[in-house]
Amino acid sequence: MRVLVVTAVAAERDAVTAAGPPPRELPLPGGSVLHRCPPAGPDGPALDVLAAGVGPAAAAAAAATALTAAALSGEPYDLVVTAGIAGGFAPGAPLGSLVVSEALVAADLGARTPDDGFLSVAELGFGTDVHRVPEALVDAVAGATGALRGEVLTVSTATGSAARAAELVRRHPAALAEAMEGFGAAEAAAAHRVPVLELRAVSNAVGPRDRAAWRIGEALAALTEAFRKLSTAPVLAEKAEPPR
């Protein structure tokens, strides 16, 4: 099974590749570089890991490039996993916990209304604001890694206040985490009819910005441990049909 893993930054990519045998580097058209990890065992997936840059647009562009290159080479990916650190919504997702996405939701793609409300891109009638993950895949990943199951929100602007965190929870009561790339990678995956999953390790609480309180090292270590569990067993093969 071939899996494309999309992270934002190199530190997250390296946390994923640290779970298995050393990767080799493969250039992609345009200059970004895939880190290709061989399967860690007979049942393990082959992981190609890509540091795409921060934000949904960078994730979509890099994931689409990798998906297209793989399809043209005759070895298409079976699954896209968007992974990294994230903000966790209290009290559901404490620091150091892992979250696996039941759905990847574009939380700030839409329009503000005059009363400071919000209409999602779907409510505006322009496509979708959510990509759902096959339930069998969520079950398998949660079972293997101990990850909490919930929605993962994608935002272009990280939350910086308690009021904004409360607004997001009001609109998305099933949300456990917030990050900045998932929906972008999911749009690229959907364009290639490939299923998508988001796996996040919580480095900070969603709310008033306090960079000194981020626990990045612990979150990256949790990410490595999760991928170790996913790399040595046929967990990721527990996927449902590709999206229609």
Ligand SMILES: O=C(O)c1cccc(C(=O)CC[C@H]2O[C@@H](n3cnc4c(=O)[nH]cnc43)[C@H](O)[C@@H]2O)c1
């Ligand atoms: O400074 C470092 O050493 C370092 C190492 C790994 C990752 C980082 C990042 O800053 C990654 C940015 C990435 O993290 C996601 N993220 C994390 N917390 C939040 C949040 O509260 N709200 C939104 N996004 C968050 C996000 O996906 C960023 O792209 C630094």
